[in-house]
Amino acid sequence: MGGATPRVVVVTRQTEYAALVARHGTREQARFFLATRGRTLEELEAVDSDFRKAVVAVSAAIPVEWRRARVDRGDLDRFLFEPEDLVVAVGQDGLVANVAKYLAGQLVIGCNPDPSRNEGVLVRHTPGAAARLIPTLPSAVAAGDLPIEERTMVRARLDDGSGLLALNEIFAGHQSHQSARYRLAAGEREERQSSSGIVVTTGTGATGWGRSIALERHSTVVLPRPEERALAYFVREAWPSVATGATLTEGRVADDAVLAISSEMNDGGVVFGDGIEADHLEFGWGRRLEVKVAEERLRLLTA
Secondary structure (H helix, E strand, C coil), X not given: CCCXXXXXXXXXXXXXXXXXXXXXXXXXXXXXXXXXXCCXXXXXXXXHHHHHHHHHHHHHHCCCCCEEEEEEHHHHHHCCCCCCCEEEEECXXXXXXXXXCCCCCXXXXXXXXXXXXXXXXXXXXXXXXXXXXXXXXXXXXXXXXXXXXXXXXXXXXXXXXXXXXXXXXXXXXXXXXXXXXXXXXXXXXEEEEEECCEEEECCCHHHCHHHHHHHHCCCCCCCCCCCXXXXXXXXXCCXXXXXXXCCCCEEEECCCCCEEEEECCCCCEEEEECCCCCCEEECCCCCEEEEEEEEEEEEEECC
């Protein structure tokens, strides 16, 4: 990692408890709001407490002479990562996906503050393990002596040059429940379609939305592995009519291939990644979208 003083960037997101208190002004108002919905404040406080303890443990594991920064998920698009940062995501698996698209090869360590509630596919380490892991990382990185997964990501790019990078999946369709109209081209095949949109998943996303679609329709498409440079795509609820077809509804996208989508939506067409609808691209009539395996990859510490 060169001669520079290491920097650890701790990435977090606001807990449900903190968000509720901020929204309702006081703790007791938050309690009243939850009670009207059959929930208790104590259950959220317990999760918040575990989260805070985890952040303290991770912060305490950073050597005092090192540089450090902390960034909330909502501020990631304004934060400047340095090339040799060590990134520690403290939270749910989705937080790793949130930060991945802002990185350029920096090592990510996922810490799970609540293994009883979080699955831990991407946040595999306990906060207590940070004291063992973090101080040794610079020398281990320099020696190339680390168990690292390089997970495939997906990139979507419009014909105006704007684009999105995602770890789990890209969605292209209509922002409401209206039908999305477009032309889909995969390899030598092309079809005009009307559907509930298209999901293009990586191997990481294949444990989430992509897997759900595949199971529901009993798909025979082989979902990619997380480190495999390939994608899978699924057209949701394609509608066959005199003007639209429903035969090109699923398949794989190889490393060197492109899935092309040309919008025929007058308004409301959107493209977003990893379920973050607020961070989307406008996909109006005549715009052409290309979705492919990204050059960027998530580098995740596994053990």
